[in-house]
Amino acid sequence: xxxxxxxxxxxxxxxxxxxxxxxxxxxxxxxxxxxxxxxxxxxxxxxxxxxxxxxxxxxxxxxxxxxxxxxxxxxxxxxxxxxxxxxxxxxxxxxxxxxxxxxxxxxxxxxxxxxxxxxxxxxxxxxxxxxxxxxxxxxxxxxxxxxxxxxxxxxxxxxxxxxxxxxxxxxxxxxxxxxxxxxxxxxxxxxxxxxxxxxxxxxxxxxxxxxxxxxxxxxxxxxxxxxxxxxxxxxxxxxxxxxxxxxxxxxxxxxxxxxxxxxxxxxxxxxxxxxxxxxxxxxxxxxxxxxxxxxxxxxxxxxxxxxxxxxxxxxxxxxxxxxxxxxxxxxxxxxxxxxxxxxxxxxxxxxxxxxxxxxxxxxxxxxxxxxxxxxxxxxxxxxxxxxx
Numbered sequence: 001x002x003x004x005x006x007x008x009x010x011x012x013x014x015x016x017x018x019x020x021x022x023x024x025x026x027x028x029x030x031x032x033x034x035x036x037x038x039x040x041x042x043x044x045x046x047x048x049x050x051x052x053x054x055x056x057x058x059x060x061x062x063x064x065x066x067x068x069x070x071x072x073x074x075x076x077x078x079x080x081x082x083x084x085x086x087x088x089x090x091x092x093x094x095x096x097x098x099x100x101x102x103x104x105x106x107x108x109x110x111x112x113x114x115x116x117x118x119x120x121x122x123x124x125x126x127x128x129x130x131x132x133x134x135x136x137x138x139x140x141x142x143x144x145x146x147x148x149x150x151x152x153x154x155x156x157x158x159x160x161x162x163x164x165x166x167x168x169x170x171x172x173x174x175x176x177x178x179x180x181x182x183x184x185x186x187x188x189x190x191x192x193x194x195x196x197x198x199x200x201x202x203x204x205x206x207x208x209x210x211x212x213x214x215x216x217x218x219x220x221x222x223x224x225x226x227x228x229x230x231x232x233x234x235x236x237x238x239x240x241x242x243x244x245x246x247x248x249x250x251x252x253x254x255x256x257x258x259x260x261x262x263x264x265x266x267x268x269x270x271x272x273x274x275x276x277x278x279x280x281x282x283x284x285x286x287x288x289x290x291x292x293x294x295x296x297x298x299x300x301x302x303x304x305x306x307x308x309x310x311x312x313x314x315x316x317x318x319x320x321x322x323x324x325x326x327x328x329x330x331x332x333x334x335x336x337x338x339x340x341x342x343x344x345x346x347x348x349x350x351x352x353x354x355x356x357x358x359x360x361x362x363x364x365x366x367x368x369x370x371x372x373x374x375x376x377x378x379x380x381x382x383x384x385x386x387x388x
Contacts, residue, residue: 002303003291003300003303008304008307008308009311011308012308012311015280018276018279019276022276022312022316023312023315024319025268025269025272026269026272026273026312026315026317026361026364027316027319027320027323028265029262029266029268029320029360029364030317030320030324030360030361031324032258032262033258033262033266033320033357033360034320034354034357035258035327036254036255036257036258036261036262037357038324038328038347038348038349038353039254039258040254040255040258041347041348041350041353042345042346042347042348043247043251043254043343043345044251045183045345046183046343046344046345046346050185050186050239050240051241052130052212052239052240053216053239053240054086054212054216055128055129055210055211055212055213055238055239056210056211056213056222056236056238056239057208057236057237057238057239057242058071058079058208058209058211058226058234058235058236059207059208059234059235060234060235061227061233061234061235062235063235065246066207067100067102067117067207069207070205070206070207071097071205071207071208071234072205073205073206074231075231076206078229078231078232079232079234080093080097080209081093082222082226084213084214084215084221084222085211085214086212086213086214087214088124088127093211094124094128094211095122095124095210095211096122096125096128096194096209096210096211097122097206098119098122098206098207098208098210099119099120099198099201099207100117100118100119100120100207101118101169101197101201102115102117102118103115103118103168103169104116105159105166106158106159107156107157108156108157109158114157114342115341116188116189116190116341117189118147118168118189118190118191118197119186119189119190119191119192120191120192120194120198121191121193121194122194123142125191125194126139128210128212129181131184131186132179132181132182133179133180133182134178135151135178135179137177137178139176139177140177140191140192141193143193144193144196145171145172145173145196146173146174146175146176147174147190147191147192148175148176148177148178148179148191149161149177149178149191150178150179150186150187150189150190150191151181152187152188152331152344153189153190154175154178156333156342161178162175162176162178168200169200169201170200171200173192183345183346185246187344188333188341188342188343210239222236223236223237250334250343262360269316269364269368270364270368273309273313273365274368274371274372276312276368277305277308277309277372277373278371280305280308281372281375284376285379285384286384288301288376288379289381289382289385292384293381298377298378299377301376302373302374302376303373304373305369305372305373305376306366306370306373309365309366309369309370309372309373310365310369312369313361313362313364313368313369314358314361314362314365316361316365317357317358317361318358320357321354321357321358324349325349327347327349328347328348328349330347331346333345
């Protein structure tokens with residue numbers, strides 16, 4: 001014979017204050033746990049959406065980032081002449097030879113500098129990234145000292161608004177446009193003409209070559225040809241894979257920090273749940289004896305107290321997840337450990353994170369409620385009724 005679920009729920013409602021306090025502690029832990037997962041997911045989403053699946057990035061072999069890479073002009077020309085590269089509607093190969101450098105800019109309202117990526121792109125660069133849209137001003141003119149800035153750069157850094165000027169590479173560069181890259185990593189970059197930027201920074205080699213394949217299935221053969229060509233010292237990756245790899249170091253750091261905090265907080269929350277359930281058992285000794293006298297088995301008592309603890313955890317889990325969902329309205333900026341540049345990204349909540357957070361809450365409820373439930377189930381009828 002099972003104890004009705006409504007009876008279990010009413011017991012929690014009867015002890016509203018202790019229920020609220022314990023559920024609040026569990027909610028705080030779930031909030032931290034979910035926020036860390038959302039931060040990690042936001043980072044991965046930002047960097048993965050930076051790339052296009054059919055685009056391929058070629059950088060110097062063994063270089064981990066574009067900043068460390070160098071692709072000589074003859075090598076870039078050989079790579080750009082591969083027959084599987086797609087043509088645009090004008091019959092021009094979809095290739096962008098790009099140069100990437102880091103400069104330090106001051107944030108608006110402060111004199112605190114941060115590294116920003118300056119990307120020199122070929123005329124085909126914008127066409128290769130359809131998620132990049134000009135939202136204000138105009139495109140820079142090739143051969144000029146004009147630049148366009150990503151949304152996050154314009155908002156956060158001094159001198160990066162339309163009509164303002166930035167000085168780097170011994171030149172003054174005028175910001176003529178602002179682009180939106182759909183919350184991808186490009187929103188944290190400044191773009192200009194590749195040749196002009198190479199002259200300004202006295203570069204003789206590109207940082208990378210980006211191409212669009214005419215058929216995604218050609219990637220393996222393209223990669224094999226490029227990496228097997230003795231004239232080249234290049235490594236080819238899908239653009240999405242390339243940017244996903246950029247998130248590994250920062251993602252690992254966020255994961256370790258978040259898990260450490262969650263484990264510490266969860267121990268406190270489980271102890272809190274255990275104390276609440278032990279107090280519940282102590283206050284209901286007579287009630288437990290009566291249930292046993294009415295014919296309820298030890299297993300039913302054990303299940304009822306475990307259900308009560310799990311219900312408590314579920315309430316805390318839902319509350320923690322509810323408040324964590326508001327973090328989606330905030331954005332976060334930090335230094336990408338891979339490129340050492342400023343990267344802005346938001347918190348992302350998805351069904352998988354919600355399920356993990358609720359499961360985490362239920363685990364805390366189970367662990368915190370198991371021993372009190374065992375104690376309740378092991379009580380003898382005579383001793384329980386005598387305590388009355």
